[in-house]
Amino acid sequence: MDASETNAAGTDTAQAGATAARGADAHLAMAQGIFYVGTGVWPIVSLKTFMMVTGPKVDGWLVKTVGALITVVGAALYRAGKRNRVSQEMALLGAGCAVALTAVDVYYVARRRIAKVYLLDALAETGILVAWGALARPLARRA
Template identity: 35%
Template sequence: MANASQHGVLSGVFLFQGAYFVITGLWPVLNMPSFIEATGPKQDTWLVEMVGLLATSIGVSFIVSSVRKERLPLVLAYTAAVSFLVMDLIYVMSGTISRVYLIDAAVQFIFIMFVTVFVVRKAQKAQRHG
């Protein structure tokens, strides 16, 4: 198990990522015109809104887990961040979506790295003490 300071740092990372997911998820739901202006035209705005609501749901779960000092949802964190990162990269490289999505890809990559460092350190510590 992680010590209190390690969990505190990771909890802060989850709090930031949760807020990021909520803000970016609600943006197209609350103001689709500004979202389209920043990210480019969309054919199926209902799908953009659905992805936004799913991101918001993930973000809320991260925030609640962090604030309540509950067990952090590491599997959800990895899979969500990797999913957004992969889609951002594939569809920016194919020219389907705007290069502005590379900002999101960078945020997802940083989050993945923070969580990875935490998990690796936790495993190394368990190996030394086990």
């Protein structure tokens, strides 16, 4: 018996597994994209409400710049997921941003430079990172 088998519906099980993995990475990219677009646009649209939740900031222009960059990353992830074209590079972008934002959140909360509310973002980013990690094997097999 070879590595590829057919299930009761006549579908190649190896192909079905690959399709399921593609679906999962597309959904993850879209979810992360929505999260990033929402959190990225927020300080651009209303810096006042953003600072009401996250605490005062010295340089509003810098907060808006970071928001713009997070928005662009989110839009790219969402589009890749929507088109079902989540490459290893897009997965790296998603996971890498989650690592970077988690590190910044934890580091600066620990030094009391930013408010503890950023730990909620670190928790969300960690969840995103765990999800990308769970998909790492199916993505590597597709390469």
